[in-house]
Amino acid sequence: MIGKGHSIASTEASIDYGWNQEKDAEVVFRDHLAGETPKEIIEEFKIIQSQNERCTQNTLSFILSPTVKDGQEMSKAQLKEITSRFLKEMELKNRQTIAFVHRDKAHTHVHVYVNRIGFDGKAYNDSFIGKRSQIAADNVGKELGLTRVREVQQEKLKELNWQRLAIKHINNKVMETRPKSLDEYISKMKACNVQVVPSINKSNQLQGFRFEYKGVNLKGSEVHRSMTGSKLIGEISQNASYSRLREVPKHLRLIDKTVRISSNMAAKIAKDLVKQVIKRGLDTGMGMGY
Structure with a gap:
């Protein structure tokens, strides 16, 4: 219900x-x-x-x-x-x-x-x-x-499992090219027959993306947890930086206009950044009691 x-x-x-x-x-x-x-x-x-x-x-x-x-x-x-x-x-x-x-x-x-x-x-x-x-x-x-x-x-996601796997595979291939903007990412996905549709609310805030493929329309999170709006934006923003991303972007260029990132999405991106910092610290031996 x-x-x-x-x-x-x-x-x-x-x-x-x-x-x-x-x-x-x-x-x-x-x-x-x-x-x-x-x-x-x-x-x-x-x-x-x-x-x-x-x-x-x-x-x-x-x-x-x-x-x-x-x-x-x-x-x-x-x-x-x-x-x-x-x-x-x-x-x-x-x-x-x-x-x-x-x-x-x-x-x-x-x-x-x-x-x-x-x-x-x-x-x-x-x-x-x-x-x-x-x-x-x-x-x-x-x-x-x-x-x-x-x-x-x-049950719906089980029935659409092969479409989800196909979209995820195409996404992986596109991300390997390290797109530096959302427009570049959307364009490359379209070239592979996946339509990426931004979800923008009335306040001009980007809330996420939907993916259309072979007659199926799915939210990023329904395709795979790595394809939520916050995950994609975080990774693409990182590609565009010469150094590691240290703060959450407040605005993005998308389809010839500027959109704001919703507060919910910004919080998720920030959480991912914190995880990256902790991981880098562990990888370099920090916080291990030496």
Whole structure:
């Protein structure tokens, strides 16, 4: 089961969408709410939210998605149980909550809306809420014996094993030529029939790469752990330096424009640099007690 979550300001539009009858919406969970229509529930949310006007993104929105097979077999009671357990994992019990199941597609999924403002007027801490949602949904899936996203991903990677090996082999050959820029690396991979697609967010931050080969599209980490964005950037940046790379680059030239490195990627590059320093120290006999 997959979980996604974020804070939103558009409470009214979101709950209206959740209760969309064209999607065969059905309420599967509610808590601390008396309203029977979207408008009534939104008004109840607003009463509590008025205690904390500084918080503008005052509603939490989650999507819980069992696998297609698991979802097809789930009753309303089972979906209610999943939602309840997920809220407990997220420490969101005893808050105004409404959840709807959508069965308009083959993939059954639940939309959950929680008032971020508690009855005490305090806002729920939404730091890393996306990642925490994934972990909470995975824990619930494990508890209930559902198919977990990790299992689905592992099965998918097994099925694509020969493509992964081919992409890794081509990458190794290209890296042996010591490309000194991302553009050079991307160009050489393309010449070997591998399309490298940068993942750049709305803030112009580079977050990683995807690799397209023979109709398959995979993240670098899905091909091999040595092909994550941080690993590739660290190695290519090292190729471009006359001396060993000592600090994390903040910007890179990519496809005729400058992009920033995301903080998450920068932290991983920094970690790799520390490992390199330690390894060089050990290789030269430092820190060995002599």
